[in-house]
Amino acid sequence: MPGTNWNALLEDILSGEWKDPDTGKRADIDFETIRIEEDLDGQEAALLAPLKMGSRIAVVSDTNTVEAMGRRVAKALRSIATIDEVVLGADIECDEATVARVRELVRHADGVVAVGSGVVSDTCKFATFKDKKAFAVFGTAASMNGYAASTASVSLANGFKLSLPAHAPRGIFLDLKVTAAAPAYLNAAGLGDSLCRPTAQVDWWGSKRIFGSFYSQTPYLLQQVDEPLMMANAAGIAKGDLQAVGHLQRVLTLCGLGNCFTKVSHHGSMGEHQVSHWIDMFAGQDHPGTIHGQQVGAASIIIAKLQQQMLGLEKPPKLRATRIDEAAMLARYGDEIGPMCIEEYRKKALDEAGAKAFNDKMEKLWPELRAELQAMTVPVESMRGALKSAGGPVDGAQLGLSPQVWRNAIKYAREIRNRWSFLDYADDAGLLDDFLDAEGL
């Protein structure tokens, strides 16, 4: 884009020039390079050579991404290494079986270059972490914010989805022409994943102010220039506009880099992410096959509506001690996962004294907190409008969920993770059922 140095902020972070304003510390990162450019065609070998990936490199793509960029990358890298071309099938998942298969397929290689988005990247990231091999990625779509994360989202054999420690890629290469040509629903999912910024910030800052828990402004500072541009250009994402997908890829990458400063994922994963995880874990036969970012987008919109309604109240909603119906939870989640959820839920549950302390504190804090949180919000209609114009599903029905499953996901999401959110506040205050009724769910 004329006049814009896409990579200046990224380069400052990578070189250690950009420091966390709260702590004065540099980012703790393993990457050597992150490049987001309009066109990386022809530069692949020059980009990879300094990363010392070894003399034999496996280039791993799937049925779709091999056409989008995998073949091109493999061909280009033949000038610097012996190449094993690995093409995984269609519709693969990042589960234990696929990770094992990739480890076997790349066993002769010194390093692995993934060419794909969420599933291919996470599978290769986790497989190379296990075998201590060098790893780099050419991203093919702007579908999620995990390229820069050092964790991988892996499904266990029992279906439980976990964010497991892995390692960060040595290089992340995002070619915007390739991104723009990716299936539109994938890039719309990336916008959906990014829509959680305001909802997660409200939940996280609220937790800090009410319970005194850790919070950092840094991840939000990193995204603050690109986020409004991404939102304003959302319609361009559906059309494959380079500038629009560029802002999206930058927001996703910078969001991922936030973890390198904070070591936690709170800035981009609170109540709205719990709703998405609940769908993945418990929708079962009713799961419509939607991907993470699609679910997070729709969840962010309804959570924003709930938060904004509550923040519109002059007086703080009063809550009561958290009621944990263990029998109902075991019936919902079964004997294996049910006890894990009960344990998580208990950690943040408020007893009588905790509820009283909460209410007493809010009596004084509410006017100030309300103003602080309102300043972090984005109007629900702006969020919905942006996601709609990008072509993403904006509610449960558009995700393909029945009203009952969508309602359950929102109502019970709080049970699966010890991370306080406005879902906890609303439910303990007796407001959540009324809110869901009014939504027609």
Ligand SMILES: [Zn+2]
């Ligand atoms: Zn996410």
